[in-house]
Amino acid sequence: MSFNIALSGIAAAQKDLDTTANNIANVNTTGFKESRAEFADVYATSIFASGRTKVGDGVTTSVVAQQFSQGSLQFTNNSLDMAITGEGFFALTPDIQSRDLTYTRAGAFKLNKDNFIVDNNGNFLQGFAVDPLDGDNQSVSLSTAAPITIPTTAGAPRATNNIYINMNLDSRNVPTDALPFDATDDATYNDSTSITVYDSLGESHTATMYFRRTTTTPPANSEWETFVVWDNVTAAPFQGDNLEFDSSGNLVGVAPTLVMPFAVLNNPLNGYLKNGAQFQADVVVNFRDAAGTSRPTQVAGDFAPTSLSQDGTTVGSLTGVDIDAFGRVLASYSNGDSAYLAQVALVRFANVQGLKQVGNTSWKQTITSGEPIGGQANTNTFGAINASALEQSNVNLTTELVDLISAQRNFQANSRALEVNSTLQQTVLQIR
Structure with a gap:
């Protein structure tokens, strides 16, 4: 014995x-x-x-x-590296269509040749669909999770429809309307500024806005004429509504606009578009900021655009990927666009010690572990996701x-x- x-x-x-x-x-x-x-x-x-x-x-x-x-965190320079602080596992599948899920805490991820986020063994990281604008998730059910992909371009170009400009016009400037306006003669205008705009094919153009003060007799309000020249085309410039300011330098009435009719821009005889692009709507210069909360002023100060923007884009290439504590994946592109692509799915179990080891620091569910519960990082009992970090042993x-x-x-x-x-x-x- x-x-x-x-x-x-x-x-x-x-x-x-x-x-x-x-x-x-x-x-x-x-x-x-x-x-x-x-x-x-x-x-x-x-x-x-x-x-x-x-x-x-x-x-x-x-x-x-x-x-x-919890293991300690090791910070890295790879934005796709992720570490969970708290409860939860990453969900992985061996291929795009598979629902054979494995779970891991090892967050060393990278892009494969098809731009999917994968681990060192080529398993696909699962994520939830989100609204591209605000990142709100549409579902946290594991049945709706799908492999996360990072597009390398921002998609189709978008033609400019609106230009927004807010500025101060120098009240000390003298009127220049004694001479006909000529963009090549700075004696015929007071100030100018330019912005890059895009046609329907994503090709860039330069829209230059000119301002010149007109002769007014006090106590009449001061007025400024507005013009736009497209790519230095020699045709007659586009002219908009006058800007009218009171004695306090505030804009009188509603914020005016300058309209460049799409029919004029699309006419090949005018020479504005030479690549076959076609605008579907007028290009409008709005003399205010994009939010509509600020308008031009005229005080004794240098000409200074305080905001200048437009709503068109060209095709952009991927410039960066950021992942926040909630696991939302935000892609930034060279054309200024950014979009939420997905939210990294986290999974927890009632009994983590019931999970079955399958190697490569991965586990599978068993009867004793309970069913996997999907959720959003940094909410309820799920841990937060730390980007550019790895959880050590x-x-x-x-x-x-x-x-x-x-x-x-x-x-x-x-x-x-x-x-x-x-x-x-x-x-x-x-x-x-």
Whole structure:
């Protein structure tokens, strides 16, 4: 009996050594969770035996339980690296159409050749669909999750429809309307500024806005004429409504506009468009900011546009990807566009220690783990996502080395018990 007890002790000590050695081997593995060998005594007796004199039958390994404590963060220069602080796992699938989900805490992600976010083994990171403008998710059900892709372009170009300009016109300027307006003669206008606009094919053009003060007799309000020249085309400039200012330098009436009719711009005889592009609407210069909260002024100060923008874009290339604490993926493009692409899906389980290890710091659900519950990072009980960071192994090397010594002593003690048992048996066999 003691022989078997000592053998069970050796087996348990070996399991402890194996578990500790595996922890030490993975001390630098991203997202790794340490394990702990848990043991139970073996005791068996019949209903007719005396329990008072029964000795235990040794030890058995009850379970090798993983410890899902938080690992420390290591910050990187890769914006696609992600670490979870708190509860949750990333969800992965082996291919685009698969629903065979695995779960991991290792957030070393990158783009594959098709611009999908994948891990080191090519598994696809799952995410929820979101509104491109504000990033609000449409569903947090895992059944709606899909692989996250990062488009490298901002899509089709968008022709300019509105230009917004807000500025101060210098009240010290003298009228220049004695001469006909000529964009090539700065004596015929007071101030000018330019903005890049786009046609329907995404080609850029320059719209230059000119302002010149007209002759007025006090106490009449001051007035300024407005003109726009398109790409220095020699045809007659576009002329808009006059800007009228009172004695306090405030704009009188509603904010005026200057309209460039699309029929004129599209006419090939006028020379505005030479690439086959076609505007579907007039291009309107609005003398106010885009929000409509600020309007031009005329005070004794230098000409200074305080806001200048337009709503067209050309085709843009990807310039950056940002991921916030909620897991929302925001792509920025060279044409100034930005769009939310997806929200990284997080998953939690009722019993994380019930998950089954499948290697590569990944797990799968089991009956004892419970069903996976999808959710949004940084809400409810889900942890936050840290971009440009990786969660390191939660192995404490000092503790593991102490455990290694303890397991070694345990192994030696059980080996000694086995040796003593063998000696006693040998002594019995030599009795004559």
